[in-house]
Amino acid sequence: DGGITQSPKYLFRKEGQNVTLSCEQNLNHDAMYWYRQDPGQGLRLIYYSQIVNDFQKGDIAEGYSVSREKKESFPLTVTSAQKNPTAFYLCASSIRGQGANYGYTFGSGTRLTVV
Amino acid sequence: AQTVTQSQPEMSVQEAETVTLSCTYDTSENNYYLFWYKQPPSRQMILVIRQEAYKQQNATENRFSVNFQKAAKSFSLKISDSQLGDTAMYFCAFMTDTSGTYKYIFGTGTRLKVLA
Numbered sequence: 001d002g003g004i005t006q007s008p009k010y011l012f013r014k015e016g017q018n019v020t021l022s023c024e025q026n027l028n029h030d031a032m033y034w035y036r037q038d039p040g041q042g043l044r045l046i047y048y049s050q051i052v053n054d055f056q057k058g059d060i061a062e063g064y065s066v067s068r069e070k071k072e073s074f075p076l077t078v079t080s081a082q083k084n085p086t087a088f089y090l091c092a093s094s095i096r097g098q099g100a101n102y103g104y105t106f107g108s109g110t111r112l113t114v115v
Numbered sequence: 116a117q118t119v120t121q122s123q124p125e126m127s128v129q130e131a132e133t134v135t136l137s138c139t140y141d142t143s144e145n146n147y148y149l150f151w152y153k154q155p156p157s158r159q160m161i162l163v164i165r166q167e168a169y170k171q172q173n174a175t176e177n178r179f180s181v182n183f184q185k186a187a188k189s190f191s192l193k194i195s196d197s198q199l200g201d202t203a204m205y206f207c208a209f210m211t212d213t214s215g216t217y218k219y220i221f222g223t224g225t226r227l228k229v230l231a
Contacts, residue, residue, distance in 0.1 A: 106160035
């Protein structure tokens, strides 16, 4: 079955550490996205990528980095510069361009906690 | 700037009854898309229903329907014959073309609890 796989489901980070969240899709979608979800704030866009080897900052990119070396993969690194990284992170993918208006497919998320 | 507002943080409904979730948005665009997503306790976002702004007819998907009022910038979701499995967070979302990219703006969500 086609879909998006996020791993790990739960992740714990110590102060000052970088951690990487994995996102893999087998839907043959060109576009991929990372969202952060906090209680009472909905979903906020961190980074997005329309094609391989290209990505753009979203609304809250500070303290995060991404790469898009393969169409199927869009990992997110939460760096030590992110002051409040504890949140739920959702990855999504879609058809590129106007096709995205049919909706995104979301992964099941990663819960990141700073300890 | 485009915004999406969901003014009901929490709602509850008895099983088999009907409930309406509210959503308003603000935009100067004429061509856009509106969505309702469901996030059950598993946390995976599931697309419930989609509406194209240029279509006057309200979208329906089985027990789910919308009341789209373009002039009022209102996009409410009606759930008929509520079921226990409808218990979830519901997010309203707006999408338009921003420099060739179609991105969402989400509301803050409404937590719906269906009571047995």
